[in-house]
Amino acid sequence: MPGVVFALMGLAFAADPAMEALRLTPLWTTLDNGLTVILLEDHRAPVMALSLRYEVGAAEDTLPVAGRAVGRTGKAHLFEHLMFEGTPDYPSGEYDRRLADLGADNNAWTDHDATVYQVQGPIDALETALALEADRMAWLGEALGEEVVKNQIDVVINERLGDEMSDYVYPYYSLDWLLWPEGHPYRWPVLGTRADLNTMPREELVQHHQRWGGPGNATLVLVGDFEAEAALAMVQETLGRVPKSPAPPRRALDVLGPGLIGPWLMVEDLAFPQLHLAWRTVPRGHPDEPALDVLAMVMSYGRGTRLDDALLYRRSVATDVSVSTANGRLGGGFYVFVQRADKPLAPALRVVEREVERLIAEGPTDDEVRRAVASWRGFFISSLEDPEQLADALGECLRVYGDPSCLAMELGRYEAVTAADVHLVAKVYLNEDRVLLSVVAPEDTRFALPESATVSPP
Amino acid sequence: MRPARALALFTLGLMGLAGPWAHAEEEAVLAVERPRFVLPTPGAPTAPRLPEVKTTTLSGGATALVVTRKEIPLVAVSARVVWPEGNTVTGEAQRDGWLVNGLLGTGTQVRDGEALESELDRLGASWGLSFTSEGLAIELEVPLGGEDASLALLAEAVLQADFSRREVRRVSRDWRDGYAVVPYDIRELHDRAVNHLIVPEDHPHRAWDVAGDQRGLRAARAEALLSDVLRRGKTTVSVVGALDEAEAVALLERHLGGLTGQERAAPTPVYDPGVGTWLVDRPGFASGMISVSSPGLTRYDADLPLAQALIDTLAATFTSRLMTELREVRGLTYGVSGWIWAGDAQGRLVVAVDVPEDKVAEAMGVIEAFLNTAFAGGITAEELRRAQAGAAQRTARRLLLTGSMAPWLVDLERRGLSLAQHEADLRRLLAATPADVDRVAARLLAPERRAWVVAGDREVIEPQLEQAGREIDRIVGSEVLAQER
Numbered sequence: 001m002p003g004v005v006f007a008l009m010g011l012a013f014a015a016d017p018a019m020e021a022l023r024l025t026p027l028w029t030t031l032d033n034g035l036t037v038i039l040l041e042d043h044r045a046p047v048m049a050l051s052l053r054y055e056v057g058a059a060e061d062t063l064p065v066a067g068r069a070v071g072r073t074g075k076a077h078l079f080e081h082l083m084f085e086g087t088p089d090y091p092s093g094e095y096d097r098r099l100a101d102l103g104a105d106n107n108a109w110t111d112h113d114a115t116v117y118q119v120q121g122p123i124d125a126l127e128t129a130l131a132l133e134a135d136r137m138a139w140l141g142e143a144l145g146e147e148v149v150k151n152q153i154d155v156v157i158n159e160r161l162g163d164e165m166s167d168y169v170y171p172y173y174s175l176d177w178l179l180w181p182e183g184h185p186y187r188w189p190v191l192g193t194r195a196d197l198n199t200m201p202r203e204e205l206v207q208h209h210q211r212w213g214g215p216g217n218a219t220l221v222l223v224g225d226f227e228a229e230a231a232l233a234m235v236q237e238t239l240g241r242v243p244k245s246p247a248p249p250r251r252a253l254d255v256l257g258p259g260l261i262g263p264w265l266m267v268e269d270l271a272f273p274q275l276h277l278a279w280r281t282v283p284r285g286h287p288d289e290p291a292l293d294v295l296a297m298v299m300s301y302g303r304g305t306r307l308d309d310a311l312l313y314r315r316s317v318a319t320d321v322s323v324s325t326a327n328g329r330l331g332g333g334f335y336v337f338v339q340r341a342d343k344p345l346a347p348a349l350r351v352v353e354r355e356v357e358r359l360i361a362e363g364p365t366d367d368e369v370r371r372a373v374a375s376w377r378g379f380f381i382s383s384l385e386d387p388e389q390l391a392d393a394l395g396e397c398l399r400v401y402g403d404p405s406c407l408a409m410e411l412g413r414y415e416a417v418t419a420a421d422v423h424l425v426a427k428v429y430l431n432e433d434r435v436l437l438s439v440v441a442p443e444d445t446r447f448a449l450p451e452s453a454t455v456s457p458p
Numbered sequence: 459m460r461p462a463r464a465l466a467l468f469t470l471g472l473m474g475l476a477g478p479w480a481h482a483e484e485e486a487v488l489a490v491e492r493p494r495f496v497l498p499t500p501g502a503p504t505a506p507r508l509p510e511v512k513t514t515t516l517s518g519g520a521t522a523l524v525v526t527r528k529e530i531p532l533v534a535v536s537a538r539v540v541w542p543e544g545n546t547v548t549g550e551a552q553r554d555g556w557l558v559n560g561l562l563g564t565g566t567q568v569r570d571g572e573a574l575e576s577e578l579d580r581l582g583a584s585w586g587l588s589f590t591s592e593g594l595a596i597e598l599e600v601p602l603g604g605e606d607a608s609l610a611l612l613a614e615a616v617l618q619a620d621f622s623r624r625e626v627r628r629v630s631r632d633w634r635d636g637y638a639v640v641p642y643d644i645r646e647l648h649d650r651a652v653n654h655l656i657v658p659e660d661h662p663h664r665a666w667d668v669a670g671d672q673r674g675l676r677a678a679r680a681e682a683l684l685s686d687v688l689r690r691g692k693t694t695v696s697v698v699g700a701l702d703e704a705e706a707v708a709l710l711e712r713h714l715g716g717l718t719g720q721e722r723a724a725p726t727p728v729y730d731p732g733v734g735t736w737l738v739d740r741p742g743f744a745s746g747m748i749s750v751s752s753p754g755l756t757r758y759d760a761d762l763p764l765a766q767a768l769i770d771t772l773a774a775t776f777t778s779r780l781m782t783e784l785r786e787v788r789g790l791t792y793g794v795s796g797w798i799w800a801g802d803a804q805g806r807l808v809v810a811v812d813v814p815e816d817k818v819a820e821a822m823g824v825i826e827a828f829l830n831t832a833f834a835g836g837i838t839a840e841e842l843r844r845a846q847a848g849a850a851q852r853t854a855r856r857l858l859l860t861g862s863m864a865p866w867l868v869d870l871e872r873r874g875l876s877l878a879q880h881e882a883d884l885r886r887l888l889a890a891t892p893a894d895v896d897r898v899a900a901r902l903l904a905p906e907r908r909a910w911v912v913a914g915d916r917e918v919i920e921p922q923l924e925q926a927g928r929e930i931d932r933i934v935g936s937e938v939l940a941q942e943r
Binding site (some may be wrong): 017018020021044045046047089092093096097098100101102103104105106120121122124127128131132134135138139150151152153154155156158159161162164165167238241242243269270271272301302303304309313316319341342367370371372374375377378381382384385386387 | 491492493494495496497498500501503506507527529530531532571572573574575576579580581582583584599600601602603628631632634635638639641642643644700742743744745775776777782785786787788789790791792812813814840843844846847848849850851854855857858859860861
């Protein structure tokens, strides 16, 4: 269903220039082979960004069988690595080299919900990028030797080692393990467990590509200095020639028992004790999502926000504080993090609880909400500048709202948030079903929350 | 049939039972007719179009650069005020500079830091205030319409700064906590060791502070330093975004036009960089962090773009020699880093990598062999072409983003460089031959000038290095290093 092509060039600002700038109407269509295509002209510079999103993530690594997760974790992410390991026509390394020859960069990421491949570079690289994506979509798997797979398993284990060495990443392995119930895929780290990675057979990875890696399960987004119809013809000549494939059914939200409330203790070699609280909230696109994001900023976003003032600026209870949200296809989380310098965590917990209770009892002020919403407005406008970021955003729009032109609507959702909305989500979601986790060094276990049971990250 | 069968295979695969079936499935897939894809022949890389930069002088003497582009309703402002002595100070004066950095934005004569931050947030602004040896930096990016009020607030934060004792105590506490983290942070340990190996004790770049330095900080000294820099230091500002030249200049005049200082930065003293191999012992670390540094080029050296091509080829890109060897061939690491630091008096070329602790000697051997090969020459035309295309695209990307272009313009200008000169450098690189890069490799990669630092668990790493015949010039414990100036 082609839409009206919108060009960023020459935009005349109306009364609300931000909202006008976000009102994009890209060309949007589905090819005969099932590939969804979104094209947005952006003539500011002779560059382009490509985002090819496959609707498969770490959530598909496991399946619930009798309430337990069965399957090898880390598969989707490991496969993302293997996508760079060559095909019969373009052997290992050629994908990177051919793009680099043109000055184009590429990258990829995997989360629980999706695997996304990105290319950005001069507009002259577009045809090459499309042909290389088509080639690996059609041919990957046939040049994947055991040695290549083994090597990339080592690379991923090294990537995981980096997470394990990070005081600010590894605790979330435990926290998600506790927050999500048995059988829920978000329990498991996207990178997988060492045990699963070390036993991953090549055949399973090839099957992963065959099942999930076809055009019917993918969305291509192009943003750049092209004429949309000409770019579409280029897409037809490349990715459009890949044999048709269906979109396989994705995992549904089929497991939702309680999390493991705790208190829990993770012992790690880190400098300062950490306190983590986490609540389960809502999936991406849920009507409460903007109010929860605003709530997080009301709680921690610099001076004058609730927890930052209570823990950092008015009283020196903590050395670091943050509040964040994460919303995926199968659920969302609301996270509070507090770090203390060589002191017990219980007093910090009391401060957090007091501020949460105050928010639940009284709600935020209008002023606090306006401040947070204005910051969101800034993020939205800034995201328009980067074609790569914009391409990802358009793809996400289509997945979440069924419409790639959602950015103005999405900002509207945030601008419509009121203090009453934030008050309500605080009351509904910041309930007693929260996970409590202390993370302390072996010599600092005395600082942990009392009566904590030990947890080890998966 | 295929989807149903694929689903069955998938489920069995999850259970580890799919082995023989999976091979049959692959053969079936091979039988499907699939298209082949031929890539176009790449053309020669070209330099990107440069934007028109309008240069003017504000009433107080500051240089102002303006780039107008109205496609996105955003405005970015970047400002620098030089600290004339910043490159030469050590000790207490240096510490005063760090204190200014910690206190900027915490309060003014008109409002406290809380009011300042919340006002800026209400305008949707992203902003930053910092103070380094180079001087004061102001950064702002804000949706169109918020630029006047935002810049007024940031100018107030700087020109009417009021640093309280309470905030000094907070900075002092943050520093103290920061020192405690050092022995737990492999990157911090590693960077300290590199600094101590390379930079002589009395040099201003030997900037590492230690526990105890946070005592005796004084708000009055920080205020005096800031005010002195604002009075004397040369100011350069830029505006990039949806304002035309007259609007942009008027905006700058209103808020920063009164800055009158003209003093440029004193040059950084030159030193003879240390060489050798250090091992930082941190028991319990499961990975080893390795870096090797060679003396590099200053930011004014004509060979700098060629040095960038050299590091791109060696280590700084996905297609680089070391990324290919260490990651793709040997699986030793998640990634290799390579970069060039170019200062006003000295520079450095660095390759760094994290590997599992039992692979440190192997990785060092590979890096050394590759540096030696590159030192002997032999960059290929294909590698150079890739580096040329990458450099052209990096420039294009920098010019695309308002928030990265504004500080870039101002940094070029205050160093006596310019966008036009950057373009000339880029064109020289695009016209370079492999022999040109080989010449720079011979300048930079001499084996006897390298400084190696490894951070990790000595018990695991030292025997490897001994077995590989590597001499270690110093082994230093993490707790000792954290307290060493």
